[in-house]
Amino acid sequence: MKQGAPAETSREKSEIKRPVAVRARDLTMDFGDGAPAVDRASFDLETGRFLTILGPSGSGKTTLLRMIAGFQKPTSGEITVNGHAVDATPPHRRSVGMVFQRLALFPHMTAAENVAFPLKMRRYDPRSVPGRVRDFLDLVKLGDYGERRINELSGGQQQRVAIARALVFEPELLLLDEPLAALDRKLREEMQLEFRRIQHELGVTTINVTHDQREALVVSDDIIVMDGGRIQQHARPVELYRMPENTFVAGFLGVSTFVAGTAFPGGLKSGDLHLSGTHAGEIAEGTPVRGAIRAEQIRIVAAPDSLATCDTAFPSRILDVIFEGERLLYVAESDRLPGVAFQVYHHDTEAFDLYEIGAQVTIGWNARDMKIFKSTA
Amino acid sequence: MTSKHTRRGVLRAGMATSGAALLSAMPAGRLLAQEPEKPSEIIVRAWGGEWVDALKAGVSDPFTEMTGIAVRHDLTEDNEIQPKVWAAVAQGRVPPIHINWDTTTNATKSALRGVTEDLSDLSNLANTTELAKPVGLDGYPLINTYGYVYVLAYRPEAFPDGPPTSWRDLLDPRFKGRIALYNDGIGFHFPAQVAGGGSLDDIPDNMEPCWNFVREIKEQNPLLGEDPDFTTWFQNDEIDAACTISTNALGAKRNGVELAWTVPEEGCKFDTDCLWIPKNLPENELYWAKQYINLALSQESQQVWLDGLGLPGVVPGLTPPAGLENDPSYPTKPEDFEHLIRISSAVQVQNESDWFARFKEIMQG
Amino acid sequence: MDALEAALDMIWPRRLARYSGWAMIAPAILLVGILVLGLVQIAEGSLHTLDRSTFLPSEEYTLANYQTIIDSTTYWRVLWRSLLGAGLTVFFTLLLALPYSYIMVRTSSATIRKSLLVVLFLPFFIGQVVRAYGILIVLGTSGAVNDVLGLFGVEPLRLLFNFPAVVFGLVQYMLPFSVLLLAPALTAIPRETETAASSLGANWLQSFWHVVIPMAKPGLVGAGLVVGTLSLTDFAMPAMLGGGSQDFIANAIYDQFFRTADQGLGAALALLLVALGSVIAGVVIAIFGAGTLGMGGRK
Structure with missing residues (x-):
């Protein structure tokens, strides 16, 4: 077991310590129907990193994400994003982009209108909107598809619109709520690499939720493994794989x-x-x-x-x-x-x-x- | 029990009830020999409420008692049964009713169309007054059974200075939205012609005075409705005065509404209702339907039926109902008719649609 | 089983199988056919004028009835009133039904949802006429509303027997229909879509305006169409709450059929109403597309 430790130390040393983007302390969500959905979860996420919350269904990972997004008020504990308490502002005033499980695109708008929506709502200078929309459609490689309606796009293209829409207003934080779960394997693996590329390109702090261990290992800088509402282990992918801290983590990965x-x-x-x-x-x-x-x-x-x-x-x-x-x-x-x-x-x-x-x-x-x-x- | 009556029973009852000549004009022998088969029931179209109650007590129940034939009252609106009867006769089907209790104007339309049976051979016609005879039609395609007045009914408390004396009194600003007329203006056109400064002789050629007065009344935002509406409106304190058939006012009064009525100086429309039989009935049913109308013309039937309606009948010697003696809504003597306006059915039938359209045009504005 | 199939074969041989679809919709076609037959008869009737000396329809064919309608200021006024009444009813009904169905669909409280449903369905068991009578009582000169106003020293107001009263009655009558038509359209909008809108920076009102209403468009159009045509052709509310001076086309038709016995003129008016309703429905469908109404047309 001691073998992993030197590697970890050296890697830690090789990187400059970055400021903390998301800080969670003793987050608990108790719906009052048995065990808490999330039980005293605490973690720090540094700016610009890609964190995946990994766990089986019912492990509390989605609830944790929804609390970070501000859609759900925790029973106790606190979350800060860039030093500000999350529940201090209503969801529409926060700087959080989210890609939803079923994408939640607006079917009555074109791809470009979907991407322009957050800019309009956030009162961007109307003259800057078209250029910005074009840039982000280019970023997700949909430059030529702006005028298409959502139902005229393939599943993968819809994913890309959803990503562009979540990123176009340059949020402090990008949240991914299992958006790839419904895709077939080949497309899923392609999109995993796309997420990684885009995240690297923009450097946006990202939290991804998934039950797919392969996805977690492929895309993440950090992984939190959850089970029964508790954080089982928080580590880099290699560490997590090589040095599981308990039988659950050992069994869940590999x-x-x-x-x-x-x-x-x-x-x-x-x-x-x-x-x-x-x-x-x-x-x-x-x-x-x-x-x-x-x-x-x-x-x-x-x-x-x-x-x-x-x-x-x-x-x-x-x-x-x-x-x-x-x-x-x-x-x-x-x-x-x-x-x-x-x-x-x-x-x-x-x-x-x-x-x-x-x-x-x-x-x-x-x-x-x-x-x-x-x-x- | 009534169904066990024998012909002799009928005969006895008929003789016993009065001097009524239900059967007297028919030689007994002929009756015994030729009385056709009785139907199990006959259907009489009637108006609901106190109207049908009065008919049942005065005519239908005695008829059932005498003949054993049940009477069913069909309360379909008179205006709605009319096209059904017309259609049945035109298509050679048996009509949906045996007897129609109808306004004389409406019945005249049916008579003109030729869908009514001739009733000249009814024995009790001999005892009726001039009122029973339809004006402007040959013979008796219908028989008028009583007259009625479109009175000015009012709430006494709204007229503290005494009853209104003129239809023009309704133009007082305090009655804005507080008066009611029939929604086709029926009953109102003729007094309006006088109130508007015109002459009854000009009807139907020049009715401008009438329309001028209707326009004046329109400024008062009158409510427009049908018989049941007037009673409701008086009861719910929605109106203070209305041009309506006296029977409705009497009905509301009997229901406890403080109400009085009068015939203003310009006069009130007097009209009649009638009974008639549609064509295409089987022979035997036609016979018994005629007997029903014949009974309705008997003195006892008239007395009971019209006590209920509070209206003057078409046989002489009826006793006016309590409180209605010398009432303007119960004309019997020639001088009673001085202020009542009677226009022939023929003229009404010819022009009613136009008057109606004109009235609507003003009121729907 | 074999016997059954053999019997079935006798009644409906296999070679007729490709006509089975037609057989299925035959009853519907029959019903529509009867309707069309009625319309043809009405059309035929509208081409005869009434002879008032015999009260029989004229022998010859003529467009005189239509001419009468065109020349009559009354009918134009009644027509305009019907259209205006229907339009206002659609507007106010949808205005009220949208938040009602939205709350009913979105509320997390089962009690609220059930109460809203009960309140919605209760009027369904009470006929239109009885409801109109209820309005007559509540809004009457000595009714509950005026009683309450009286407490504040307000003289009794004439709330009934005018155009607003008719529209009020129609809105009250149509509300359940439109809520029932809107609720499925709103249910079809995933909650996540609204969450997404809010995460993208839309406040509640913006999300309702930019996302919920456009996505509920099929329901809104369908409800509007149903409410509009039902109101346009309504009889009871104008008759009972209009005080006789607020006729809609249906009241004018009734008058011709049943009061002046002029069936030709009544038929012409009825045909006009059918045409008007069809044109409006046609225009709405042309603008929004059959697909909007969930009828599978291309957008």
């Missing part, structure tokens, strides 16, 4: 196999098997723990000898082989760990049909790759 057991110096004990791993923080011996190992970090071989360099290795049997295109996913089980189905990625392009179902293999990993967390209730 494909991991979990092994329950008791803590043991340098690993965990499950049945009579000692598995090498790295403890997340101080864990006393004998504490119930769960170890998480990512699919790409498990090695799989036919002969036990080849895994001599691994800290842990044991024989297993192939339960299933799943072809995923660029790789194979093996599902393997060991007699000594009944009920644990290890998921193992195999990238060896030369030997795609290496093992068949029922084949006897050996799997193993290094101590630094298995993360061991205290079991939560």
